[in-house]
Amino acid sequence: MPLPVPVPPEGVDPAWLPEQAFRPLGTRRVLIRGSGPLVDTVHGEVAAACERFGGRVDRDASPEPFDLSLELTGTDAAEAFTFERGAGRTTVTASGPSGLLYGLFHVVRLGEAAFRGEHRRERHSPALTLRMLDHWDNVAVHPVMGQVERGYAGGSLFWADGRARGDLERVRAYGRLLAACGINAVAVNNVNVHATEAHLLTDRIGEVADIAGALRPYGIRTHLSVTFAAPMVLGGLATADPLDEGVREWWAGATAQVYEAIPDFGGYVVKADSEGQPGPFAYGRSHADGANMLAAALAPHGGTVHWRAFVYDHRQDWRDRTTDRARAAYDHFVPLDGEFAPNAVLQVKHGPMDFQVREPVSPLIGAMPHTRLAVELQATQEYTGQQRHVCWLGPMWSEVLRLRPEEGASVGELARGGLVAVSNVGDDPFWTGHPLAQANLYTFGGLAWSPQADPGQLLDEWVGLTYPGASTGLWEALRKVLSGSWRTYEKYTAPLGVGFMVQPGHHYGPSVDGYEYSPWGTYHFADRDGVGVDRSAATGTGYAGQYTKAWAEVYESPETCPDELLLFFHHVPYGHELKSGKTVIQHIYDTHFEGVAEVEAAMEVWNSLAGLVDPARHARVAERYAEQLRSAREWRDQINSYFFRKSGVPDAAGRVIH
């Protein structure tokens, strides 16, 4: 039986699955073979398209002329599919139901091309088995952080008014969008697990089960963030010690009940001993002890624990120049390599700090060969414009994933535990607040499926689906406003990798000294002579020495360190000459003027698209561009004024610095 395609509420943007994207499929004769819930999903998709566009679909019928057959040939868990075309017929086969679903969306993506000429059989298989979104959604609205922590797209898709939403049709539509870009796992609540959210694990697991039920037809497994203190908070035990037998039994029992409610439950996500969350340190236990306890509870059911490596001292003394937050994850976790259970995944942020616009790749990645690592990206634009600025992160993520920390293996290959992104989605009609931020979500899915993919090609895929039948002009315009937007954002914000020049608390807009005297370990040390953090092994915090030899050598010296990370690794005088030939101070001035000019140009391009894109979408983006431009100018002027006041060096071009 075909499963009906979800219908999101009136006014919700179709994102990359507009009806028109299904026209090529919907005008064909289609055969579907196989059985099971996901085959029903595929059947429903095809049936809806055929009904709309005049095609025909048959299920398990005998052979006769078909344009497309979608065939499930087995019952395994593989997500791969094959695609071929010959003798006028396109064939997709898969040995597992998810593969068939991905094959269907592959056909949608190809459009008419899927039905023309000949295609040799090709096999598509995700490079990573876990392609996950972490939602930092709160159930109860947090007094400071709101419904979604660091959320810039309205409320939560899952939770409202302290409970799971009753109508889950939009969650089903969300699952459909995710499947269409290859995502197969979702953690449905914030890693900062507050009092209300703790109960999702036990007496409120039914609400999680409802969400899991809505996501399941699109091949998505549901995960849950839990508090390490659950045995005390929920179980009334006197301890949460991971080696305590009672604690282990409590987790085993609680986990068994989770699986009764959600048989395909994915597992737990845990932020422990981090920014005030409880953890094993309180009991003198290691993070491997903590993770392995949960892994043991999950193992009988096939679940995984995602244990976050984001552990550092957030009560640092800014006067102390020897402690370096960038070192923390490596220092905490590398000694534990080999101690983690097979179903314990260490989830590592891609950079050593916290999702700044420019960071080096975390030295932890590649340094724990005996541990399954997942790499965590941030789709929600906490530090990259909060979905009021256009900042397509594809190129940044791709740079990270293609980098080779050690001989041979890239970050994308080392992420054996999966690729995870903090979600940028909410109940906003455009899903992501800024309509163009949808491209980040889509690109993430593509990179999780294939970390070596060309992000430009993923952007083209996204444009092709989102704007079916786009003219060359529209296509080029969209490429123009998106493709360079990350580097533009970098230009008008914190320079040369130094990071964290943002307003404390909400992190939007500039405040050069906002975190300079804070306990958060985020400093730039600007004085009248120079700026930057000396993280060299020779004279600094030693962080550069955490890398493998080749990278350690590159980062160790200002002469070899890439310009864009210079201030991350070195404290240099304002007159220091970059590889570009410019001084640091002149680079700061120039990039800030350039960045604003680039925003102005992009805004003009967008404005020229009025009439070519959906009016509501055009208006929303135009309104956000106005704010982006205002904010970019504020960034430019504050950063330039700050460094002019400190350095006293005038702009060589004589432009206005306030």
Place this chain on the structure above:
Amino acid sequence: MPLPVPVPPEGVDPAWLPEQAFRPLGTRRVLIRGSGPLVDTVHGEVAAACERFGGRVDRDASPEPFDLSLELTGTDAAEAFTFERGAGRTTVTASGPSGLLYGLFHVVRLGEAAFRGEHRRERHSPALTLRMLDHWDNVAVHPVMGQVERGYAGGSLFWADGRARGDLERVRAYGRLLAACGINAVAVNNVNVHATEAHLLTDRIGEVADIAGALRPYGIRTHLSVTFAAPMVLGGLATADPLDEGVREWWAGATAQVYEAIPDFGGYVVKADSEGQPGPFAYGRSHADGANMLAAALAPHGGTVHWRAFVYDHRQDWRDRTTDRARAAYDHFVPLDGEFAPNAVLQVKHGPMDFQVREPVSPLIGAMPHTRLAVELQATQEYTGQQRHVCWLGPMWSEVLRLRPEEGASVGELARGGLVAVSNVGDDPFWTGHPLAQANLYTFGGLAWSPQADPGQLLDEWVGLTYPGASTGLWEALRKVLSGSWRTYEKYTAPLGVGFMVQPGHHYGPSVDGYEYSPWGTYHFADRDGVGVDRSAATGTGYAGQYTKAWAEVYESPETCPDELLLFFHHVPYGHELKSGKTVIQHIYDTHFEGVAEVEAAMEVWNSLAGLVDPARHARVAERYAEQLRSAREWRDQINSYFFRKSGVPDAAGRVIH
């Protein structure tokens, strides 16, 4: 009939009215003459004291040997009383009931001295008829500002859970404390009037009436903050234009109903066209038009409108160096002098900015001879340690009140419309959070009664009442920790009058650049060469020229400007030599080290008092000293590091600067 003395809940600190303060009175034979509610209050006070300590009280009895007679001789509104002693009898007389109440508390203050020797008849009369506390209390908890805006003493005495408190016994006890230090008016809600609070004026006036009823027996009139937009918000009119006849009628009607509920209602407090509050500018009307409309509505009932002069552009562009927030009140209001109705009082903050630890006196005071001005102080320590730091403001307020802006008249004399303080009280057991902050409230009352009073003498009064029978050692210790605390606080915070180096939003703790690139008009312009704001008439914003000739000349030049205001009025190089002979930069270093040393010394003094003061009070103060010291060190290190990094000038004494 004696009115029972209010009994605050168990555990509430008695502040300056402990039982023992009534012992001298309570052991005497007392005669009370006169009638009316306030005489009943006096009677109740004396009766309670006599019952406790074995004295005797008679009401309107025939003459026989008495130790003290308290006699009401008329029914006027005068608040004066006479005090004399002869032939073994102490006599207090008053022609109005409030006077008798103040006379009673005068006797309490004198203690045994009131019953010894001979005293020639002396008349005590308040210099100012309005001595008022403005509560910035919200009815509904504000999502950002909380129950009490800028409150550091817990919740509100008046409001909880969105409504007036049911039990008003503590409000009665509060009124008693206020009467004992001479305060006679209270505005019960925040000048930022939010949606819920707006309704106090109309359908929720009953709640205000209940509070007024609780305060009335102690001679305190109740005032209400109202929104200028009330005719629209509450009355459904299309405009709030002060010259619109319908608007004027609406206010007249609403006001008549207020007086039906509260016959002795004091009047309205209005913050208009200020920090986002609505006002007459929207209709092209002047602030005199706005104030006079409300004055007209209040006049038939004997009420007063307090119209705040805190009007400035809070969306200023930091790049614009010509606009100067300090100029705003003068620029807005001086042209209106002579236009305000007799019962419209213009309420002016004592300084031109916003209650910084050091500001010059507002040039508005003295510049509007045909307008009744009230001077507004801030007892709540928004910028002076938030009642976690000891900062007794008596000396600062006294300096302000004694200053003579023009030939002859002091600020205290020019404040014909009264002296007002933003309250520092909440539902905290110690009333003010920090027990020593009670001294600020008491001192404010004393200065409102007599602006020329010696603050040191008021402090002694407070110690005498609060710590009955204090030993010389205790007395001196309390003087030591309090008397210099304002200058200590000044030393370790923003230097030389520059102000606003605080963390944005909550305003606690240092952030040197926190408001430097903000829209709030609060800048210091520090660069690598110097610091301060040029407000001279010759080369700066012209603010110095707003003063009368003598002061304008003093402030105009760095050579004559007092050191402590140098950076308020001038931008000078770090090497500029102060009158003290020190350079500005060395002064910054020295005062910051001294300030912390002074906190350490005060903390030691306090710690030595363990066993000499009530244990709960001692513990609370000790705990706050620990925080004060931590915070003072943070201030010292941030300010010193900031200016060292900017100036590059080493400390002459070679102390550690991070």
